[in-house]
Amino acid sequence: MSAIEKSPWLIHYDASSCNGCDIEVLACLTPMYDAERFGCIVTGDPKQADIFLITGSVNNLNIPVVKNIYEQMPEPKAVVAIGACAYSGGVFAECYNVQGGVAKVIPVDVYVPGCAAKPESILDGVVRAAQILAEKKKAMRKARRAARHAESPAQEAAK
């Protein structure tokens, strides 16, 4: 838990799931499981979100919506794909209108197993995503520092 250095804000989108995993995501936010004790808040605005909770196998109509939400989220960001559907299409894998997994559309950081995924495992996924988020942030900082270092000798020479 020590890896979490900020409150991750969550955004949830249902990309053609059966609803089972979605209500479990909601159950995570309510008093019994209470994801807020990890400092998480749910937001409806992708531009404020750090962790993207996505359920369902993604269909042809919602590909742009999923991409849109993902792209609007600021870096660093983490994606948690919840349920068997989000992994491979699950029971719907052979349906004509499913893509068969979130990873076909956007990069995924954490997979939560289950059909339906249990709230405990969803919480576990969120905590892991928060750790990944912290690592990504560190890496970003490092890269920025390195870029600054690389820049400064060149500026010196220009003078």
Added chain:
Amino acid sequence: MSSHDKAAPGPTVIPFGPQHPVLPEPLHFDLTLEDEKVVGAIPQIGYIHRGLEMLVEKRDYLDYVHVAERICGICSFMHGMGYCEAVETILGVQVPDRARWLRTFWSELERVHSHLLWLGLAADAFGFENLFHASWRARETVIDVAEETSGGRVIFGSALVGGVSRDPDDETLRRCMKAIEPVRAEILRLAQVWIGEPTVRHRLSGVGHVSKEAAYALGAVGPMLRASGVDYDARERGYEAYGEIEFKAVVETAGDCMARVLVRLGEIEQSFRILDEVVAKMPAGPVAVPIKGMPPVGESWIRLEQPRGEVLYFVRSNGTRQLERFRVRTPTFANIPAMVEAIKGVSLADVPTVILTIDPCISCTER
């Protein structure tokens, strides 16, 4: 609208959804507004469409139950059960008594958890977060009972062609009913908030009105229909064990958002009474009959009452292990015209409340 805009604005079209904070599921509306009033709404669906009806052509007819249960994660058991009933009708199979009563038990349990879930979401839609959390906390106890008796929290997984796949003993059932007892008191307390709290009344009374005639003519079903004064509940058909249980449809006449809340509150109480009766009368015996071989050529259709209203299942068999056609007409789909009617005339701020009071389940609507 700022006050120095002199020219009267024409109608404005505002997109609502698909990703919207109050909707757990994506639904899109183009709302036409005149000032703050909604004058028209064009729904667009398809964000959850998977095409699972066609899957029936690829799967074994006995295995398809698992897909049917995932038409919707909230009414999951009833979807599985409806499919099973339709197939059993073609097969001419008589389900054992205990299975019929267990099916009734899980159906009512699902109704309670679905209505509690809805009470929470509806409260959230008008910003009463406390009520949302209180409803969902009460719901968790119901879910625990579901998990203990069926093995699944939301996807029960206990529907089976020819009966049910789990057999909780009578002792467990009685213990579960005891565990659920505090929830009943909690719901009465919540009902007082819904009915007595002036802020709640203010947001719901007189909002999103649908007349009795309109509700009937637009083909509304379930609480949406009963809240407008039409006395119709498909459970009165007496499927499974409902024929042997005393109950009367909960009907309200106001036709507004408040009436829909009252119908659902009444139905939770009624479901608890049915659950009591079911556990008390639970017969002994086997819970499934073995099904072997191919289904005969034929077709059948079945009606059930889900938490959201009447649902229809149609199944056609061509004599092989893969059925030829499966069709579901789900309650939310039937309620969309009435919802569009209810949205007209409300102000923009009330749109989420009105949408929520039909208890939309998009995933079963689009399948």
